[in-house]
Amino acid sequence: xxxxxxxxxxxxxxxxxxxxxxxxxxxxxxxxxxxxxxxxxxxxxxxxxxxxxxxxxxxxxxxxxxxxxxxxxxxxxxxxxxxxxxxxxxxxxxxxxxxxxxxxxxxxxxxxxxxxxxxxxxxxxxxxxxxxxxxxxxxxxxxxxxxxxxxxxxxxxxxxxxxxxxxxxxxxxxxxxxxxxxxxxxxxxxxxxxxxxxxxxxxxxxxxxxxxxxxxxx
Ligand code: HEM
Numbered sequence: 001x002x003x004x005x006x007x008x009x010x011x012x013x014x015x016x017x018x019x020x021x022x023x024x025x026x027x028x029x030x031x032x033x034x035x036x037x038x039x040x041x042x043x044x045x046x047x048x049x050x051x052x053x054x055x056x057x058x059x060x061x062x063x064x065x066x067x068x069x070x071x072x073x074x075x076x077x078x079x080x081x082x083x084x085x086x087x088x089x090x091x092x093x094x095x096x097x098x099x100x101x102x103x104x105x106x107x108x109x110x111x112x113x114x115x116x117x118x119x120x121x122x123x124x125x126x127x128x129x130x131x132x133x134x135x136x137x138x139x140x141x142x143x144x145x146x147x148x149x150x151x152x153x154x155x156x157x158x159x160x161x162x163x164x165x166x167x168x169x170x171x172x173x174x175x176x177x178x179x180x181x182x183x184x185x186x187x188x189x190x191x192x193x194x195x196x197x198x199x200x201x202x203x204x205x206x207x208x209x210x211x212x213x214x215x216x217x218x
Contacts, residue, residue, distance in 0.1 A: 166192050
């Protein structure tokens with residue numbers, strides 16, 4: 001058991017597996033967060049009621065948040081380790097990936113978009129989580145996203161999220177061994193569609209708050 005666990009941390013395949021597992025859990029969170037936030041499309045009352053139900057879960061939310069922080073940390077730390085490993089092995093890998101045409105905008109910018117998401121998360125939690133919750137959450141969200149500097153920053157960061165997810169989902173499938181020359185095109189496209197759907201829902205909220213005065217009750 002100890003040997004299996006230490007192998008997970010010390011072997012490159014083990015580290016990629018941890019990256020994939022943490023990425024999968026974060027993707028579940030993002031999907032649920034995107035679907036939950038999509039209640040904004042039905043008006044401020046529906047969104048506030050959804051947020052109210054979440055808060056009524058009480059201590060379960062704290063357990064969930066601790067788990068989420070842990071998974072984010074694992075994903076970030078192992079992402080940095082893998083990026084350093086890739087950097088060290090660069091000359092050989094570069095030629096292989098170039099000739100196979102396997103590099104995409106998503107894979108090339110993984111570290112950059114990862115850092116952008118990290119900065120976004122810090123800003124986002126300060127905006128919506130570590131803030132005065134005596135007002136309705138719809139007013140808090142609208143108050144931030146309707147300001148052009150914040151709204152534009154959110155839109156840029158969400159574009160980065162879409163790019164990060166497009167490669168992340170594809171990479172996840174590879175790590176899970178879901179790979180077949182006949183279906184790889186389909187897998188690639190599915191990863192792209194899922195990434196665009198998640199980033200698209202968040203971006204639509206940010207764009208509506210920025211551009212449509214009546215969104216979330218004005
Ligand atoms: C337009 C886009 C987004 C909106 C409007 C939004 C809105 C919110 C709101 C209202 C909260 C709850 C704050 C609270 O009640 O404490 C929240 C929490 C959170 N959001 Fe977002 N979010 C967006 C995008 C994202 C993205 C892209 C990520 C991740 C990359 C993210 C990660 C989180 C995390 C980690 C929390 C804390 C969860 C918790 O405290 O339970 N959000 N967001």
